[in-house]
Amino acid sequence: MQASLSLEEVTEAALDRSVYPSPPDLAMLFLREDDRLVLQGARPELLTLCRKEVQVSMGECLCGLALEAGKPVYSPDIHEDPRSTLTACKEWGMRSFAAMPLWGGEGVLGVLGLAWAAAQDVEAQANFLETSVGEIAMGLNNALLYRELQQHARELDRRVRERTEQLQVANKELEAFAYSISHDLRAPLRAVSGFAQIIARRHKAALNEEGRHYVDNIVLASERMAHLIDDLLTYSRLGRQALKLRALDLGKVVKQAIDNLTDRVEATGAIINLPGDWPTVFGDQTLLQQICTNLLDNALTYHQPGVVPELRLTWSMEDGQIILAIADNGIGIPPEYQEKIFNVFQRLHSDEDYPGTGIGLAIVKKSAIMLGGQVWVESEVGKGSTFYIKLPKE
C-alpha cells in the first residue's frame, strides 16, 4: 500500500478487495468516534448512499465486538452465529465475515469488515488478513494524525487571523482617538494662546510686572503644548498614512533635513560633517525626512553647555542594507535609558534644561519599523551619542 497522508486515498486502499487471495464480496471501513463506529466507506458502493446512517455501537455485532476486544472476530457463517446481531449483511446475501480492528498509536482507530457470499474458512486466512490490516492501520494512523495536524494548523491560522484583526481594529481606534483628541485639544489651545497673545500685544501696559510675567508664561506654555499636539498627531498619523516606497538619494534627504533646521544650526553654531558620496535607499520620502530631522534636531538640542555641537554623519553597508550613523559630541545617554528613550513620553531631562515633547524618538522608531528598518543608539555619558538607522537598499 502506498504511503499516503490523504484519508480518502487510505480509505480507497483499505477497501481494495483485489489484494486478498480470496477477494471478499463486501468490504467496509468504519472509523471510531468515541464508543461508536461510523462507516467511512464501502465496496461495492451499495452502502455509501446511506453511509451517514451506518453506525455500530461498541460491542454490537461482529465489528462492535472487534472494537471492544481490540482483536479480530471471525465468523464462517453469520446466519448461524449468535454474535452477529445486525441483519444488513445477511440481507445482502453475505455468509462469512472477518471484523479486523485497526490499531493506531492511541488504540483502535476503526474496524475493517470483510464479508464473503460463499462460505469461507476465514480463520485460515487470519495470518494474511492480519498482516494486510496492520499496513492499513499504519496508513490510517498517519492519515488521521495528518488530518488532526491540519485541523490544528487551520485553527491556529484562524486564531492568528482573528487576533490580528482585533489588533488592527484596536490600533485603528487608538489612532483615531489620538487624531481626534489632538484636533479637539487644538481648538481650546488656540483660544488660550491667541487671547494671551492679544493681551501681551495690546494690554501689556495695563498690567503690572507680575501680570506681564504670567501672561508670558501662558504664551510659552501654550506654545509648548502646541508642539506636543503636533508631535502626537505626527505619531498617530504614521500608522494611518499610506507609504510611498521608492528609491531615494539619502544625501538629498539628509541635506533637506539640515535645511529644515537652518535656524537651529545657526543658533547653535553647530559643525556638521557629511560624507562625500551617498547611497540610494529604499523608503518613503516623508518618513525618512522625519527620521533625519528628528535625529539631527536631537543632536543639536542635547549638547554640552558651552560646547559647540559637532555632528558627524557616515554610512556603511551591511548585508545589503544601508546603515546611517549620526554621531554627536553631546551629553550622552546613560546605558539604562538607551532603549527606553525610543518609547513615547520617555524623557530624561526637564523641559527647562532641554525642551522637548518626548515623542521625537518614538516617531523615529515607528518610522524606521514601517520602512522595514531599525534604529538603535550607542552612547557614553559626557562624550556623545551615535544613532544608527538601518534601511533596506532595495
Added chain:
Amino acid sequence: MPRPAHILLVEDNRLDIELTLDAFKEARLGNSVYVAKNGEEAMDYLLGRRQFGDREEYPLPDIILLDLKMPGMDGFEVLRRVKAEPEVKRIPVIILTSSREEGDLALSYDCGANSYLTKPVSFEGFLKVVQQVQDYWLILNIGPPKEQE
C-alpha cells in the same frame, strides 16, 4: 484701493470666531464679515432663504471661509452644496481648519475647495494668515464676474 470685500465666515467655535474677527480687526482690513455658526445657516445665507432674503443687507460674499469640523452639516457638505448651486458655485471657498490630514485635504479638493489653510495656534500666525488671505484672495486674485452688477 479695492472696495471693501464681503466675507462669509462659517465657523461653529465661538472663540475661533472671536479670534478670527479680532485678527481681521488687527490687520485693519476694511472688510465686512458675516458669521454663520453652522452649515445650515451658511446655506440659508448663500441662497437668500429665511431671514436672508434681502441681498442689500445680506450680500453674496466675495469669498467663503469655511471650517470643516462642525456639528450637523459639516464643511464638506457645505462645500458640496455650494459647488452644486449655480448662483454661488463660483464664489471661492477657502477651507480654514486645524486639520492637516491628507484625507481631509483630498476630500476638500475633491469637493471643489479653492484653497486650504490651516489655523495656526499662535495669534501672530493667525494674523499672518488673515493678512495673506486678504492680499491674495481679495486683492491679487480676480474673482468671478458679478452677474447683477
